[in-house]
Amino acid sequence: MKAIQISAFGEPREVLRFTDLPEPAAPGVNEVLVQLEASPLNPHDLYVIKGGFPVLPTAPGPVGNEGVGRVIGLGEDVDHLAIGDRVLLPVFTWLWRERMTIPAEGLFALPNADLHQLSMLGINPPTAALLLSEYTTLKPGDWVVQNAANSGVGRSVIGVAKARGLKTLNIVRRPELVDELKAAGADVVLVAGDDTKAEAERAVEGGRIGLGIDAIGGEAIGLIADIVSPRAAVVAYSILGSATMSIPAWLPIFKQVTVHGFFLGNPDSAAAAPAAVKDVLPLVVSGTLHTPISGIYPPSAIVEAAIHAERGGKVIIDFTAI
Secondary structure: OEEEEEOOOOOHHHHEEEEEOOOOOOOOOOEEEEEEEEEEEOHHHHHHHHOOOOOOOOOOEEOOOOOEEEEEEEOOOOOOOOOOOEEEOOOOOOOOEOEEEEEOOOOOEOOOOOHHHHOOOOOHHHHHHHHHHOOOOOOOOOEEEEOOOOOHHHHHHHHHHHHOOOEEEEEEOOOOHHHHHHHOOOOEEEEOOOOHHHHHHHHHOOOOEEEEEEOOOHHHHHHHHHHOOOOOEEEEOOOOOOOOEOOOOHHHHOOOOEEEEOOOOOHHHHHHHHHHHHHHHHHHHHOOOOOOOOEEEOHHHHHHHHHHHHHOOOEEEEHHHO
């Protein structure tokens, strides 16, 4: 069968290979055989390929963290799935393979919806849902401030927050994103600059900003912590800009802002993820959560897909195009 694997950890354009692998074993007790249909190429996939992510596969070997496929074989004692069911594949399955045998526990049949949007269901939407619920109590009408609002998680935060009656204050770096994110449901979109804090205060008109979400690090998380209301929570989930955080000491000391870190692979988050996926699934199916896609590639063009992903934009690997 065809697969995408790395020869070693390194630059994606140098180590990615479209190759042949042996067929998987037949499904055993409580296992299923799944045919991969589509998988996004996320920024963290690039980190994995380079060897810089906390969870890594064996190299050489397959990579790929998120996607959907069809059940094409059932093992004994699997009575909650049927041949032909589309399922969300578990993260860290290293799934860029035509077929794989995996445990059936936790899998469930997905409803009919856009294949490529469903392929992005496993990481960004549940991350957004957990960011909004696990670190502080928010009430309808409360505000959430986030940077990197145009990212996959950022757009999911906008959609999930709106469904929960929360308002979003979104910080971006490019003016052309303002109208685009407002059309996607953002309440306020600000372009980062010297007056961002003052603009944020005017925008919320005295409302409570109970949660700040950071994806950048460096001084950007300090701005988020400065914008939130007293006793708010700030959660960092990525390091798109800097691996260090710069937060003025007076914010946790006098303003009583608390700072947390989120990783979907941590035990508590991983345990909460399945319920979060089911919580946000109707939003994906209805189109309320919709991530713009900038490129769809067959697996044979994985190097070109990785180069595109490094430039920016959401990239999908479509395994139905083999």
